[in-house]
């Protein structure tokens with residue numbers, strides 16, 4: 001019989017929309033969280049060289065020592081924090097790292113606190129380990145930035161983990177350092193552990209990125225190469241685990257994942273060693289696209305009155321359109337040829353929204369905006 005856990009796992013709407021949109025002609029894709037940039041050539045060259053050099057066998061389940069050293073250096077260079085390579089476990093993207101963190105931390109019935117809206121897949125990760133979800137509501141009026149008091153109310157003795165994500169998917173909100181520090185204090189007092197998803201670090205346009213490791217060693221950090229180095233399909237990420245958990249995480253990784261692909265790990269070493277030029281350029285381009293889209297959404301009259309500070313997403317309010325957010329997504333896909341993701345997947349507080357991704361060229365964003373504008377004029381005409 002199919003397990004309850006399997007039946008309770010919900011589909012990932014962005015991927016569903018993508019599959020549907022891919023079967024149609026002339027669709028502009030604003031539904032997926034996938035950089036439209038190419039992986040830096042030096043990274044691809046390193047992977048090819050590694051393949052030619054025969055780097056095709058298993059590696060240590062924690063990852064190649066050279067890559068773990070490079071990740072440790074990255075924390076020192078970028079945040080000035082000392083992370084021992086022994087605490088780093090390399091994974092095939094940050095998604096398996098999330099599963100490892102929950103597997104190592106959460107028992108059936110344990111409470112996991114996360115924000116609403118949140119990344120669509122988080123509840124399914126919690127479900128895989130039998131955890132219980134409690135949410136902290138975020139509002140557009142506050143730019144979807146988590147408030148310390150709201151976390152204080154949500155976290156209790158029942159709480160095992162507190163999951164934060166900055167810059168956030170789907171809102172683009174950025175957590176400032178002092179708030180992150182206070183959240184660490186809240187978790188500490190409740191004997192809970194912070195899990196910090198830092199996969200969009202580097203793509204921050206307002207404020208600065210702060211790793212939770214600046215404030216504590218007793219936290220899980222998930223990060224990876226997908227977003228920052230345009231390497232989504234390479235499947236490479238990592239986890240930094242609290243010292244007491246490393247051995248446990250590693251045993252689960254040894255058994256279930258074995259290791260991340262050998263030659264891809266060499267590509268990761270090249271990516272971390274390639275300097276900041278690629279990221280600086282990409283960040284500037286995303287910032288320009290964000291500014292364009294924020295103005296465009298105002299013109300569509302669907303603005304939520306906030307400006308995302310990072311990642312490449314924006315939530316727009318479609319509650320004035322006929323039907324629900326799924327109908328709105330269908331309408332823009334069918335009538336305008338623009339794919340966007342319905343909000344309900346991201347939590348109750350995004351239920352009346354669409355998530356728009358600006359991981360697409362400015363030319364495509366301009367064209368999408370014109371199409372949306374024209375489609376909205378038709379809605380008004382048909383409503384009359």
Ligand SMILES: Cc1ncc(COP(=O)(O)O)c(C=O)c1O
Nearest residue numbers: 033093094095119169224226237
């Ligand atoms: C917030 C967040 N975390 C994790 C991931 C997973 O990324 P990957 O497994 O490619 O590292 C994504 C992907 O969209 C994401 O948006």
